[in-house]
Amino acid sequence: MSSRTHSKIRTTILAYLVVFISLxxxxxxxxxxxxxxxRTQPSIxxxxxxxPLDEFTLENYATILSVTDFPTYFLNSFKIASAVTLLSxxxxxxxxxxxxxxxxxxxxxxxxxxxxxxxxxxxLLIIPMxxxxxxxxxxxxxxxVVLGQMILVLPFQIWMLKGYFDNIPxxxxxxxxxxxCNIAQRLLYVILPVAAPGIMVxxxxxxxxxxxxxxxxxxxxxSQRTAxxxxxxxxxxxxxxIRWGQVAAATVLTIVPTIILFSxxxxxxxxxxxxxxxxxx
Amino acid sequence: xxxxxxxRQKGLLLILPTLLIMSLFTVYPLLDGLRMAFTNTHLLRDTxxxxxxxxxxxxxxxxxxxxxxxxxxVLTAVVVxxxxxxxxxxxxxxxxxxxGMSLFKSIIMASWVIPVAATVIMFKFMAQPDIGLIxxxxxxxxxxxxxxxxxxxxxxxxxxxxxLHLWRNVPFYGVAFLAAMQAIPKSYYEAAEIDGASAWxxxxxxxxxxxxxxIIVMVTIHVLWTFxxxxxxxxxxxxxPVNATDVLPxxxxxxxxxxxxxxxxxxxxSIMLIILMIYFVIYIRIYEKGAVSS
Numbered sequence: 001m002s003s004r005t006h007s008k009i010r011t012t013i014l015a016y017l018v019v020f021i022s023l024x025x026x027x028x029x030x031x032x033x034x035x036x037x038x039r040t041q042p043s044i045x046x047x048x049x050x051x052p053l054d055e056f057t058l059e060n061y062a063t064i065l066s067v068t069d070f071p072t073y074f075l076n077s078f079k080i081a082s083a084v085t086l087l088s089x090x091x092x093x094x095x096x097x098x099x100x101x102x103x104x105x106x107x108x109x110x111x112x113x114x115x116x117x118x119x120x121x122x123x124l125l126i127i128p129m130x131x132x133x134x135x136x137x138x139x140x141x142x143x144x145v146v147l148g149q150m151i152l153v154l155p156f157q158i159w160m161l162k163g164y165f166d167n168i169p170x171x172x173x174x175x176x177x178x179x180x181c182n183i184a185q186r187l188l189y190v191i192l193p194v195a196a197p198g199i200m201v202x203x204x205x206x207x208x209x210x211x212x213x214x215x216x217x218x219x220x221x222x223s224q225r226t227a228x229x230x231x232x233x234x235x236x237x238x239x240x241x242i243r244w245g246q247v248a249a250a251t252v253l254t255i256v257p258t259i260i261l262f263s264x265x266x267x268x269x270x271x272x273x274x275x276x277x278x279x280x281x
Numbered sequence: 282x283x284x285x286x287x288x289r290q291k292g293l294l295l296i297l298p299t300l301l302i303m304s305l306f307t308v309y310p311l312l313d314g315l316r317m318a319f320t321n322t323h324l325l326r327d328t329x330x331x332x333x334x335x336x337x338x339x340x341x342x343x344x345x346x347x348x349x350x351x352x353x354x355v356l357t358a359v360v361v362x363x364x365x366x367x368x369x370x371x372x373x374x375x376x377x378x379x380x381g382m383s384l385f386k387s388i389i390m391a392s393w394v395i396p397v398a399a400t401v402i403m404f405k406f407m408a409q410p411d412i413g414l415i416x417x418x419x420x421x422x423x424x425x426x427x428x429x430x431x432x433x434x435x436x437x438x439x440x441x442x443x444x445l446h447l448w449r450n451v452p453f454y455g456v457a458f459l460a461a462m463q464a465i466p467k468s469y470y471e472a473a474e475i476d477g478a479s480a481w482x483x484x485x486x487x488x489x490x491x492x493x494x495x496i497i498v499m500v501t502i503h504v505l506w507t508f509x510x511x512x513x514x515x516x517x518x519x520x521x522p523v524n525a526t527d528v529l530p531x532x533x534x535x536x537x538x539x540x541x542x543x544x545x546x547x548x549x550x551s552i553m554l555i556i557l558m559i560y561f562v563i564y565i566r567i568y569e570k571g572a573v574s575s
Binding site: 116 | 288313377385390391394395406409448459506516546551
């Protein structure tokens with residue numbers, strides 16, 4: 001009996017050690033950049049961890065928000081990510097519902113095909129994609145970026161939502177069908193309410209992927225009209241003379257929306273993301 | 282019967298928007314990209330000619346291609362292996378029902394949701410000589426002579442890129458493995474305990490087989506994502522210093538959008554695809570064998 005309490009104590013100590021190291025490794029970098037975003041440039045350059053109080057300032061944020069074009073880029077990011085979320089949800093909810101509930105010819109091959117697009121090198125796909133978007137006159141247009149970013153989001157989203165729908169009992173559909181509901185009614189009134197948590201996670205996923213994309217937007221965006229926050233923080237941080245205080249402030253502003261959304265879906269996130277991999281029998 | 286056929290057509294209609302977008306922006310670009318690999322397409326030139334295997338012949342003697350290929354393979358192998366092991370350890374810790382653990386679980390995935398560009402800046406900032414947190418800490422514990430810009434160091438740059446991948450993805454692994462672990466019936470562990478199995482034995486014989494399908498999904502998808510990943514390296518080092526961190530996706534991007542040689546870039550991209558297809562085929566073989574035997 002005492003050997004069991006002994007191993008219990010050992011387990012507790014080890015688990016807390018893992019937690020402690022994880023907090024330092026995963027959380028400290030974020031806290032550090034938030035901390036430094038409130039410090040003056042000279043203060044950061046002293047290399048001190050704890051500077052005197054008068055070296056803290058809101059000036060970095062004031063400059064980023066009023067002197068630079070950052071708000072424009074922030075708005076662009078927001079427009080693009082919202083549009084990507086709406087369009088990809090429309091496609092993936094319908095598609096996943098079709099693949100989950102209907103006996104479509106060649107269904108398994110289709111699912112495999114959608115999944116295997118994860119294997120295609122995006123750097124290869126964007127070469128012809130650039131030419132397509134160019135010939136559709138969508139270069140440097142919000143809609144061009146949105147369509148381009150679809151390929152980052154759709155396959156994983158469908159795979160994930162299909163897994164989620166598969167776990168919803170067929171009986172629900174059948175009961176509604178007996179009651180005379182058509183497909184749209186079944187989807188809207190029966191499936192969507194049950195699948196709402198999964199759909200929220202899917203929406204979160206596409207928003208965050210679009211918000212964080214650099215590859216697609218760096219090719220399709222040509223000007224301030226469509227440039228996003230990821231482009232601008234990259235530009236700020238590779239300037240000849242880097243103003244780290246301002247870079248830190250811009251980076252924090254870039255992170256904030258994703259963290260807010262994360263805190264909203266956090267409890268459902270794992271369940272939703274891994275729905276395709278865990279089957280409830 | 283007539284109703285069934287109608288239903289089937291409606292099912293097809295439901296996946297139509299997805300199929301349209303995917304054909305236009307994934308399937309067609311893939312085929313066209315493969316075609317371009319045999320041309321001398323140049324972004325700023327209108328005339329395009331088929332050049333046969335010229336691009337691929339050029340590849341064979343392109344030193345940077347081989348360096349990038351080597352880095353890509355090493356990076357993917359090391360990163361996915363470490364993520365898997367560290368993810369297991371993290372999941373094991375989170376499985377213990379201890380005070381504070383639910384708070385920890387709720388914040389730990391934050392690193393996965395923030396933009397890669399922001400992650401890169403955070404680490405570039407910490408890696409700055411003199412003013413970066415890493416160098417400040419090294420100085421505090423007496424390793425002042427190690428002070429350097431870590432992404433600019435020939436030997437440290439690639440391990441540092443690996444660290445970025447771990448930072449972003451290990452929590453995702455941990456949380457995903459944890460979800461799979463919690464789906465294993467408790468009675469299995471109780472039975473093992475009665476039979477006198479040690480904690481390690483029940484981990485190897487109950488936990489690992491229990492989360493097998495999750496492991497397969499996570500590892501497969503991350504092999505593809507890591508091998509194809511472009512932004513970590515492009516944003517952190519651009520492939521430098523002196524090709525020390527060059528990987529295939531970054532090399533393709535530079536060929537296409539800095540040198541404008543789309544055809545040559547496409548041929549390197551095609552090689553990437555072939556490598557991943559070989560991986561995929563081998564993986565499916567192994568997976569099917571495992572499915573039959575279990």
